Amino acid sequence: MIWEFIQRAWRPALEILILAVGIYYTTRFVRGTRGWPVVIGFAVLLIALTLVTTLLDLKVLQWLLGNAYVFIALGALVIFQPELRRMLAELGSLPRFATAHEQRENIEIIIQTCERLAEVRIGALIALEQSIQLEEAVESGIPVDCEATPEMLEAIFFPNNAIHDGGVLIKGDRITHAACIFPLTQRQGLNKSLGTRHRAALGLSEETDAVIVVVSEESGRISYAYKGQLVRGVTLEELRAFLTSVLVRPEESRGFLAWLRSWTAERPKPGPVVVTRREPRPPPPT
DSSP states (O other), rough: OHHHHHHHHHHHHHHHHHHHHHHHHHHHTTSSSHHHHHHHHHHHHHHHHHHHHHHTTTHHHHHHTTTHHHHHHHHHHHHHHHHHHHHHHHHHHHOOOOHHHHHHHHHHHHHHHHHHHHHOOOOOOEOOOOSSGGTTTTOOEEEEEEEEEEHHHHHHHHHTTOOSSEEEEEEEEEEEEEEEEOOOOOOOOOTTTTOHHHHOOOOOOOOHHHHHEETTTTTOEEEEETTOOOEHHHHHHHHHHHHHHHOOGGGGGGGGHHHHHHHSOOOOOOOOOOOEOOOOOOOOOO
């Protein structure tokens, strides 16, 4: 009797388990994205229409709602197009990470470069490649292929240099391209004070999993962009802590499960302003 019940029930139980896991991870993935408020509004509207058509027995509206799944799927693809493209690209090219020691050395190179450029107010735009190849996301660039050092990055971004205008691509401990044009973000409602460098950093972070570091030429402030979020006016210690949290991974966290956890982790809820700006700290009293 028990064996017959198990034979009849294991398939429905498996289907329920798969659906539950799929719904759970889909919800975790959608939360915190730009389309999350749209999903909430559309779900409320759909539930309200369903209740009204059911209570009032509106046949035409019931038929339209019953055949609207194709349009809902197309709408989801449009709304979450940047996130889905980045997720599928990462899934198709799970990276082989460098050691933690090598990554910490690369982070210190970025920190030293930002510190030197910020002091003399020289603008910089640096993209650190991860799993998605950045050459496919930029429109142009000059191949460099040299070791990434603070001196080399300073030389590239020096105002009188022929290749100082544009972004630099770094893969591991090497500079692969310079004078790159990054895709500008198409997001509306951004702070009008954002310059081209910051908009390019935000645009590239929306299409790839790269970490982009920006040094403002006007103010010398340091910013970073990652997965569609831009944080401005950070200190060197804050930048080091962020780069360490993203780039330095312990051995046990490398692989598909870690990738899945990173995509379904809780994200900050989006507000009306997508760019976070940290004001500089006042100098200590003398």
